[in-house]
Amino acid sequence: MSFQHDAQMNYYGTRLATCSSDNLIKIFEVHYITLICNYDGLLQLKPSGQTYPSAExxxxxxxxxxxxxxxxxxxxxxxxxxYDKRVIIWKEISGKWQRIYEWSHHDASVNSISWAPHQYGLTLACASTDTAISILSFNKAKIWTHQIIAKAHEQGCNAVSWAPTVYSTSLIHSDGPLIRKRMVSGGNDNFVKIWSKL
Structure with missing residues (x-):
């Protein structure tokens, strides 16, 4: 039996990705969901149609x-x-999922990942037990680059998340320049830290 560690819907809510202790990632097609009331009065969400993964x-x-x-x-x-100390970036190309990049420069488990808001480009933050946060970016030259925040948390990083974009004009109009990138991290040192790049 494998433990499910995470489940995430895509932007449109049409695909579900799960990951587990058996080292697998599964992709499910979820076109619509049915709400079922069981005999004991509990509500249950049941995906309609396909209940097996479209990809592993x-x-x-x-x-x-x-x-x-x-x-x-x-x-x-x-x-x-x-836990294998790696981050893998996958992309569906011509209907098949392919590994397009692998980051294996952490010295311990990578516990959390978060994509930056799309306005910052294809940028991923990765939090690791080795105390560091790495930031991976796909640049205009179509090359993956990285930045490391060493010793972000003295006893390891457990969580990382990006803040929404902030514009210099107003919340209504997004035609001004972006002010800064911000993200938050949490660690085993009992600290939550907010990071900003001007």
Whole structure:
């Protein structure tokens, strides 16, 4: 039996990605959902149609902790992180899921991942037990680059998440320049930290 560690719907709610302790990532097609009331009065969401995965992604050699869909502006892109110290970025190309990038420079489990708002490009933050946060970016030259925040949390990082974009004009109009990138992280040192890049 495998434990399910994470389940994430894509932007449109038509696909579900799950990850588990058996090292697998599964993709399900979820076109619509039926709400069922059981005899005991509990409500249950049941996907209509396909209940088996449309794809199984093999690549990790340890339990997969989290999956995260990129904004659809970048097509069907999914990131995963694992106890095996790696982050894998997957992309659906011609109906088949392929590994397009692998980040294996952490020294311990990668516990959490989060895509930045799409206005910042294809950028992923990764939090690791090795105390560091890495930020992976796909640049205009179509090359993956990285930045490391060393010792972000003294006893390891458990969570990372990006803040929504902030514009210099107003909340209504988004034609001004972006002010800054912000993200938050949480660690085993009992701290939550907000990071900002001006």
């Amino acid at each position: 992604l093999n690549g990790h050699t340890g339990p997969v902790w989290q999956v995260c869909w990129a904004h659809p502006k970048f097509d069907n892109v999914l990131a995963s992180c694992s």
